[in-house]
Amino acid sequence: xxxxxxxxxxxxxxxxxxxxxxxxxxxxxxxxxxxxxxxxxxxxxxxxxxxxxxxxxxxxxxxxxxxxxxxxxxxxxxxxxxxxxxxxxxxxxxxxxxxxxxxxxxxxxxxxxxxxxxxxxxxxxxxxxxxxxxxxxxxxxxxxxxxxxxxxxxxxxxxxxxxxxxxxxxxxxxxxxxxxxxxxxxxxxxxxxxxxxxxxxxxxxxxxxxxxxxxxxxxxxxxxxxxxxxxxxxxxxxxxxxxxxxxxxxxxxxxxxxxxxxxxxxxxxxxxxxxxxxxxxxxxxxxxxxxxxxxxxxxxxxxxxxxxxxxxxxxxxxxxxxxxxxxxxxxxxxxxxxxxxxxxxxxxxxxxxxxxxxxxxxxxxxxxxxxxxxxxxxxxxxxxxxxxxxxxxxxxxxxxxxxxxxxxxxxxxxxxxxxxxxxxxxxxxxxxxxxxxxxxxxxxxxxxxxxxxxxxxxxxxxxxxxxxxxxxxxxxxxxxxxxxxxxxxxxxxxxxxxxxxxxxxxxxxxxxxxxxxxxxxxxxxxxxxxxxxxxxxxxxxxxxxxxxxxxxxxxxxxxxxxxxxxxxxxxxxxxxxxxxxxxxxxxxxxxxxxxxxxxxxxxxxxxxxxxxxxxxxxxxxxxxxxxxxxxxxxxxxxxxxxxxxxxxxxxxxxxxxxxxxxxxxxxxxxxxxxxxxxxxxxxxxxxxxxxxxxxxxxxxxxxxxxxxxxxxxxxxxxxxxxxxxxxxxxxxxxxxxxxxxxxxxxxxxxxxxxxxxxxxxxxxxxxxxxxxxxxxxxxxxxxxxxxxxxxxxxxxxxxx
Amino acid sequence: xxxxxxxxxxxxxxxxxxxxxxxxxxxxxxxxxxxxxxxxxxxxxxxxxxxxxxxxxxxxxxxxxxxxxxxxxxxxxxxxxxxxxxxxxxxxxxxxxxxxxxxxxxxxxxxxxxxxxxxxxxxxxxxxxxxxxxxxxxxxxxxxxxxxxxxx
Numbered sequence: 019x020x021x022x023x024x025x026x027x028x029x030x031x032x033x034x035x036x037x038x039x040x041x042x043x044x045x046x047x048x049x050x051x052x053x054x055x056x057x058x059x060x061x062x063x064x065x066x067x068x069x070x071x072x073x074x075x076x077x078x079x080x081x082x083x084x085x086x087x088x089x090x091x092x093x094x095x096x097x098x099x100x101x102x103x104x105x106x107x108x109x110x111x112x113x114x115x116x117x118x119x120x121x122x123x124x125x126x127x128x129x130x131x132x133x134x135x136x137x138x139x140x141x142x143x144x145x146x147x148x149x150x151x152x153x154x155x156x157x158x159x160x161x162x163x164x165x166x167x168x169x170x171x172x173x174x175x176x177x178x179x180x181x182x183x184x185x186x187x188x189x190x191x192x193x194x195x196x197x198x199x200x201x202x203x204x205x206x207x208x209x210x211x212x213x214x215x216x217x218x219x220x221x222x223x224x225x226x227x228x229x230x231x232x233x234x235x236x237x238x239x240x241x242x243x244x245x246x247x248x249x250x251x252x253x254x255x256x257x258x259x260x261x262x263x264x265x266x267x268x269x270x271x272x273x274x275x276x277x278x279x280x281x282x283x284x285x286x287x288x289x290x291x292x293x294x295x296x297x298x299x300x301x302x303x304x305x306x307x308x309x310x311x312x313x314x315x316x317x318x319x320x321x322x323x324x325x326x327x328x329x330x331x332x333x334x335x336x337x338x339x340x341x342x343x344x345x346x347x348x349x350x351x352x353x354x355x356x357x358x359x360x361x362x363x364x365x366x367x368x369x370x371x372x373x374x375x376x377x378x379x380x381x382x383x384x385x386x387x388x389x390x391x392x393x394x395x396x397x398x399x400x401x402x403x404x405x406x407x408x409x410x411x412x413x414x415x416x417x418x419x420x421x422x423x424x425x426x427x428x429x430x431x432x433x434x435x436x437x438x439x440x441x442x443x444x445x446x447x448x449x450x451x452x453x454x455x456x457x458x459x460x461x462x463x464x465x466x467x468x469x470x471x472x473x474x475x476x477x478x479x480x481x482x483x484x485x486x487x488x489x490x491x492x493x494x495x496x497x498x499x500x501x502x503x504x505x506x507x508x509x510x511x512x513x514x515x516x517x518x519x520x521x522x523x524x525x526x527x528x529x530x531x532x533x534x535x536x537x538x539x540x541x542x543x544x545x546x547x548x549x550x551x552x553x554x555x556x557x558x559x560x561x562x563x564x565x566x567x568x569x570x571x572x573x574x575x576x577x578x579x580x581x582x583x584x585x586x587x588x589x590x591x592x593x594x595x596x597x598x599x600x601x602x603x604x605x606x607x608x609x610x611x612x613x614x615x616x617x618x619x620x621x622x623x624x625x626x627x628x629x630x631x632x633x634x635x636x637x638x639x640x641x642x643x644x645x646x647x648x649x650x651x652x653x654x655x656x657x658x659x660x661x662x663x664x665x666x667x668x669x670x671x672x673x674x675x676x677x678x679x680x681x682x683x684x685x686x687x688x689x690x691x692x693x694x695x696x697x698x699x700x701x702x703x704x705x706x707x708x709x710x711x712x713x714x715x716x717x718x719x720x721x722x723x724x725x726x727x728x729x730x731x732x733x734x735x736x737x738x739x740x741x742x743x744x745x746x747x748x749x750x751x752x753x754x755x756x757x758x759x760x761x762x763x764x765x766x767x768x769x770x771x772x773x774x775x776x777x778x779x780x781x782x783x784x785x786x787x788x789x790x791x792x793x794x795x796x797x798x799x800x801x802x803x804x805x806x807x808x809x810x811x812x813x814x815x816x817x818x
Numbered sequence: 819x820x821x822x823x824x825x826x827x828x829x830x831x832x833x834x835x836x837x838x839x840x841x842x843x844x845x846x847x848x849x850x851x852x853x854x855x856x857x858x859x860x861x862x863x864x865x866x867x868x869x870x871x872x873x874x875x876x877x878x879x880x881x882x883x884x885x886x887x888x889x890x891x892x893x894x895x896x897x898x899x900x901x902x903x904x905x906x907x908x909x910x911x912x913x914x915x916x917x918x919x920x921x922x923x924x925x926x927x928x929x930x931x932x933x934x935x936x937x938x939x940x941x942x943x944x945x946x947x948x949x950x951x952x953x954x955x956x957x958x959x960x961x962x963x964x965x966x967x968x969x970x
Contacts, residue, residue: 042910043910046910046915046918047910048918049915049921050906050921051852051893051895051896052850052851052852052892052922053852056851056854058851058855059845061849150835150837228953229919230854230919230952230953230954231917231919279918281854281917281918282954284953314856314858314862538918538954540916708954711955711958712916712953712954712955712956716956738857738858738859738861739857739862739951740861744951746947746948746951747943747945747948747950747952748941748944748945748948752940752958753956
């Protein structure tokens, strides 16, 4: 797949056809040899180590705190309580997505002052000479807690029987409806008058992102002048910079954020955390570097959780199975406080509840988010879209069972036809491109769907111990959240643009500066491929700079599968802008009209004059010496582009799998997994496949294993990797990926995002297979995760 | 107490607290930060190193338990001229890493696995890597990498 001539610029960049190749990653040698530096690896002479004392109670008032014994310990520099630091903060910790004007948002400070509202809520912190001493000191701090009743059930929380934040008077944070005004009433009419209606309740269990690198922070004050550098294992250095400046009252120009190598994020590092603010605040206070390393058990309690919704869905269809109406009621669990973008997560799902199907504007959506005495939730891989996709796809299977038709056939009857793209959806948003039947057909072939159905009929006879289940899910994903104007209508406090600067250096080597912040996605490789293709050079001659606000001052970072469809496209546009300028210089040198110049393979040529050519390197050097430039043209080849896309990008796909369930033990084995993810034009298929593999396993893990379990008192019972089941290699199957490429018409590269696609498709695919395997026994549904015990219990209940 | 460990062929002598874990000795005292810490329950394998040629989780041993012994870390895998070890090369060629945090431990565990079983089946590779968690790759390309290294 190559870029054709861009009609907007006339630049034809078929230099060396690097786009679409499986180029090995530039990032790998440093990571493979241990040379890469993660935040925790930094050697910072004279740094003090911070440790945080965390509430053992889910809900408790904080009485007196005795820190004297901790302070007396040799090597302890200071101990602070929430009250001690009250004056350190210019404002509470940020929530950047006030989805409604009347959203209730309790003041949230890096250390709790009067009340702890979840297990893991910070109540005091220590600065000491070593990490070990800091942790020893934590055990010497004596806190008088007055335990209160903990609220861990969402509907119980909504009853306001116990109010967590007294000043709010209620546990409900907001209710956000999506009302299609001109069609109000259509949804109810569909429910009353349609041939089929299914009404289901699904529980999206709480998940813990569990990036392999726990968080780590180093705050380093400059010795003079008040400048501060914050090194953090974050996905969002630019957002963190502005939020840290605001929260601590630091002039923003004095704040620099750097994220070195970051060991996975999945949304869990898309936040502004207490420990980041504490390290910066305390480093300013004591005038020394302050660092903090998160332990895994802290990571499970104090880094955000994901999902945590209750979904009530009603789906109506006519006698042929064509959808006629959809109603959704959500309860979102925010946990103890509102984190950075948490309130927006259920909203993002609202636009995807109809999946890839034609739905009349008979849609009625409302979500209510509520505070509970559990770890705050926020965006986790897919953020609202996996939940929505699960609900529609699982309900589609329920509808197919009700109608007695094949679930794949039901989906085909409802696919948005390819000819109708770009397609204005029931929500008013416009889907850019799609070919759902193709994706489904490719998956069907790879899985041998028909063959498996035949095998299933033979295998699933009465008395069979092992039953075969086949799962299908189709999905739409919306990513590259933009344009900024649309985000404004959702009350999101930031834009959706991304920045790129491209420089051709005097020696003709190329620097790309991006506002994205990769942590496993391989942007250094992909962005250099985009630039290499544009300039007709070797990707090895392109260097990509990122994740340091002093080097890349403009950016909105990496989350929500936005990097390529916004940031990567910006890189391509900045290359075009540089090429346009270079063209003027080359034309001037060759005494030609710039409009007569062609650029390919790294060489400018005058159309129709084969003897006249000038390589990029010569132009770069001329631009640098500035000895003979066109009148009025500034020296140097450097251009910056800020790209605000006109629309979201809409990846889509079909996943299929086969599972076998042992009815005696309840164990589910995934025999085969097929993923066909269409993310438009692929810059590097190697990286695309890797993203899909990882995404699928995270979705599969939600279906079968993972759950943040709390007891009635709000104690997290799965706070280590020994209790929280992140799958190992032996738990998961190989994943067959199938190809479907439907370019996006929205951007000149034709790309869409892919980071979350696998996760979005996987959980419903696996759960549909589980229920499919057991429906012959009378099992109608199982809530995630489908653990052996739950599956066995469901079989037993159906038998009795 | 003084603990002497030969790491990647170089003798290290450090005065450490008795409670110092091997992983902390390697990272903080020997200054070799390629070995990572991912959990506190010996579940994740990010800290895997070779002790006397066998893969161990360096967070489950005291440094004192390795006194007088040989440790190899990820920094000791590539040749002096920078040529990658065949296992590292296989990971690179098969996109067996994304964020790279689990990678040093994976490479150490996988190398040890092939030392014990030069021609494993896919299932044996998956079982052999059970003690090393990865959150990025879904293991597909890690397994592919190890099988490729075995047949290299």
